Amino acid sequence: MFKALRADIAAAKKNDPAARNKFEIWLTYSGVHALSWHRWANFLYRIHLKMLARITSQFAKRLTGIEIHPAAKIAGGVFIDHGAGVVIGETSEIEEGVVIYQGVTLGGTGKEKGKRHPTIKKNAVISAGAKVLGGFTVGEGAKIGAGAVVLKEVPPFATVVGVPGRVVKINGEKVSDLEQEKGDPLSEEICKLREKVFELEKEINNLKKDEKK
Numbered sequence: 001m002f003k004a005l006r007a008d009i010a011a012a013k014k015n016d017p018a019a020r021n022k023f024e025i026w027l028t029y030s031g032v033h034a035l036s037w038h039r040w041a042n043f044l045y046r047i048h049l050k051m052l053a054r055i056t057s058q059f060a061k062r063l064t065g066i067e068i069h070p071a072a073k074i075a076g077g078v079f080i081d082h083g084a085g086v087v088i089g090e091t092s093e094i095e096e097g098v099v100i101y102q103g104v105t106l107g108g109t110g111k112e113k114g115k116r117h118p119t120i121k122k123n124a125v126i127s128a129g130a131k132v133l134g135g136f137t138v139g140e141g142a143k144i145g146a147g148a149v150v151l152k153e154v155p156p157f158a159t160v161v162g163v164p165g166r167v168v169k170i171n172g173e174k175v176s177d178l179e180q181e182k183g184d185p186l187s188e189e190i191c192k193l194r195e196k197v198f199e200l201e202k203e204i205n206n207l208k209k210d211e212k213k
Contacts, residue, residue, distance in 0.1 A: 001039050004076030007096065008032050011079040015099050031080030031100075034066035041070035072117075089117035091135065097123035101146075105131045109151070121156070 005026075012025045012032055019025050025032060037060030045053035053070035061067045066083045068074070069090040077096035080086055085103040088094070091114070092106045104126045108116035115135040120126065124138050127146040132138060139156030150165035159169040167175050 001036075001043075004039055005032070005036055007076030008035050008078060011077045011097070011099075012081075015079045016081060030064040030066065031083040034060055034064040034068060034080060034083060034086075035074060035078060037064070038068040038070070038072070038074060041068075042072070042074075045070040075122075091115050092117040093119040095120065095122040095124075099125045101126065101128040101130075103129040105133070107131065107133050108135070109133045118150075 009022050009025050009032060012029055013019050013022060019029075037056060041053045041056040041060065044050075044056060050070070057068060057070045064083060066080060066086045066088075068086075068088040069092070071090045072088050072092040072094070074088075074092075074094045075096040075098075078094050078098050078100070080100045082102040083100075086100060087105045087107060089107050091108075094100075094106075098120050106118050106120070106126075110116075117135060118132045119135075119137045120132075121138060121140040121142070123140060124142045124144070126132065126138075126144045127148070129147045130144045130150065131148070132144065132150045134151055136153040138144065138150070138154040139158060141157040142154045143159045144150055144154070144165065145159065145161035147163070148161050148165040149163045150160055152165075154160055154165075155167065155170055157171045158167045158175075160167055169175060
């Protein structure tokens with residue numbers, strides 16, 4: 001637990017240019033406090049003191065404005081900047097080096113059971129107000145833009161913006177609309193429906209020709 005705390009403080013020092021020293025971070029940073037409380041709540045949850053774990057997480061929420069379910073798995077070295085309004089769901093998994101800004105939600109999309117919250121791979125950045133909803137993976141080094149609503153898997157080193165979120169860059173290179181459409185299940189479904197309509201129109205025309213004969 002202390003090792004993780006040191007990693008969290010180091011992550012804050014690395015990612016926040018306003019951070020002056022580690023002692024100040026330990027005393028004043030709500031994101032560091034929330035993660036420390038979470039690790040204690042997570043320990044209680046794992047030894048089946050679930051009610052006490054939930055009480056601890058709600059107490060931490062009142063202190064910090066950050067709500068983290070005690071079952072969430074968070075590595076050391078995560079930085080929650082400012083943090084007000086951050087919500088992290090039960091089956092979320094967050095690897096080291098991830099940066100999360102205020103107003104972020106790592107949530108689910110319904111009442112489904114099992115893995116229903118996202119996995120955030122190392123060194124990803126989730127910008128202010130972003131909503132990442134579902135049991136998919138946000139790849140290593142990915143960047144989620146402010147206010148984006150992400151509903152499907154994000155490739156490593158991709159940049160996602162918009163509502164719903166769409167990939168605009170991978171490894172710093174722009175992704176064309178055509179490439180986006182190829183990987184979009186909704187667009188694929190629309191194309192299939194379009195093909196069926198063409199087939200039906202063709203059959204109707206053939207029937208009309210037969211009637212005239």
